[in-house]
Amino acid sequence: MAPPLLSSLLLALGLGTSLTFSSSHWLLAWMGLEINTLAILPLMVSTHQSRGTEASVKYLLIQATGAAIILWGSMLNAQATGHWNIINEKEDMAMLVIITGLALKLGIAPVHAWFPEILQGTNMTTSMILATWQKMAPFILMCEVAPSYQWLTLTLGLCSIVIGGLAGINMVHMRKIIAYSSIAHFGWMMLVMSSNIHLALIALIIYSLATVVIFSTLNNSSSSTIQNLTFSWAKYPALMALFPLILLSLGGLPPLSGFLPKWLIIQELTKQGLILVIFIAAISALLSLFFYIRVVYTITAITAPNFFGYAPSKFFRSNFKTSSLSIPSVMALMLLPLLPALWAFFSL
Structure with a gap:
């Protein structure tokens, strides 16, 4: 174009x-x-x-x-x-x-x-x-x-978290995995949207950061399936070393940035006494974390990177596309210590 x-x-x-x-x-x-x-x-x-x-x-x-x-x-x-x-x-x-x-x-x-x-x-x-x-x-x-309409947003949120977690388990195409991940993440935002819009905005920002980095990595490595990712180590080893961490951050694993919105949303729902909602959402989040871990296991343990036959200078070659991902990658992984500053900014 x-x-x-x-x-x-x-x-x-x-x-x-x-x-x-x-x-x-x-x-x-x-x-x-x-x-x-x-x-x-x-x-x-x-x-x-x-x-x-x-x-x-x-x-x-x-x-x-x-x-x-x-x-x-x-x-x-x-x-x-x-x-x-x-x-x-x-x-x-x-x-x-x-x-x-x-x-x-x-x-x-x-x-x-x-x-x-x-x-x-x-x-x-x-x-x-x-x-x-x-x-x-x-x-x-x-x-x-x-x-x-809290009852409606809670219903939509729980349906999205459960369906997003269940439907993404058997997917092998990365775009479909991220699509079901998006459905589950917006379910978390819907849970808290009616009671605390600031938390929903924080969740949206962190989700967007991680998703942009994931799509950019897939685009740079020309990988559309999990199997394609296993052959991308020789092209972009440094970028592919961060990719599993970005996936785990999107899954909400502490102490990465993706843990921040889920933690705050669970705290907010606890204050409202919605224990059953928290239980269903937390169990369903484990389903989403399962297919993230499946992707991480496949690209790190099934097919090891083959560095033989390449000059060391080619391992860590970079260009504008990969260099531009440095700041979003750091933000998608290490925002948890900045929680007080983020909360103060959105509470103004």
């Missing part, structure tokens, strides 16, 4: 997200979501492959359905309350319709089946955008409507 066109599409993505972030009007927020959808479609078909075209058509249909549901809920709310403002009084039935549309756009359970298939049909860079940036706008809108 030509750089001017690519820059225009990326600017459109930023415009759509910014419009949704800054809007207090349901119609403007809906327009921001639609701009995001239309801007990502050319990136999905830029590979000129049949799977990319199929994924773009599926994505268009799903996002159009979600947008229609959100617009319908907004109209019901305007009819019942007489205004289109997001922050003013809300009508219960209309908000339930809007939450359904936002859940469809976020790809959380039980309306999640489209997300892994679409990620599998696109390239790594587009998959990274779909798993991180494209979820921010509907996530912010969900934060606006979730506080009044």
Whole structure:
């Protein structure tokens, strides 16, 4: 794709997200979501492959359905309350319709089946955008409507954590593994969204950091399956040495950064006395950790790196792509000591 066109599409993505972030009007927020959808479609078909075209058509249909549901809920709310403002009084039935549309756009359970298939049909860079940036706008809108419907957010969160953990166990394609991981992580965010939005934002930031590093590593090493990763040691040994730690951080293993949001969310739910919810979420998180450990075991223990025949200078060669991952990798692994500073920043 030509750089001017690519820059225009990326600017459109930023415009759509910014419009949704800054809007207090349901119609403007809906327009921001639609701009995001239309801007990502050319990136999905830029590979000129049949799977990319199929994924773009599926994505268009799903996002159009979600947008229609959100617009319908907004109209019901305007009819019942007489205004289109997001922050003013809300009508219960209309908000339930809007939450359904936002859940469809976020790809959380039980309306999640489209997300892994679409990620599998696109390239790594587009998959990274779909798993991180494209979820921010509907996530912010969900934060606006979730506080009044805790029972619904808890139900959606638990369904997402359980389904994300169970469905990802037997996956061998990395994009599908990350897709089910995304479903489980957004389930954790949904658990705490109605009671503490700051914790949900911290979880979103740490998840996005780790996911960007994982997709970038897969893109640099040209690895789409677990088996492909076992042959990437000779190309990028330093980067592949950090890759298992990033996976374990995404799984929430202490003392890595991914442990931070799960720890804080469990503390918040404990204060509310939701012991059964904590138990189900913690057990389901072990399922997600299991398929992360399976990937780590496969790429580190099954096929050892073969360094013979290569000059030592080629082992640790770097370029702009690998060097640019240094700061995100450190942040995805070592943010736990900065917990007080993060909490103070988001509590301002």
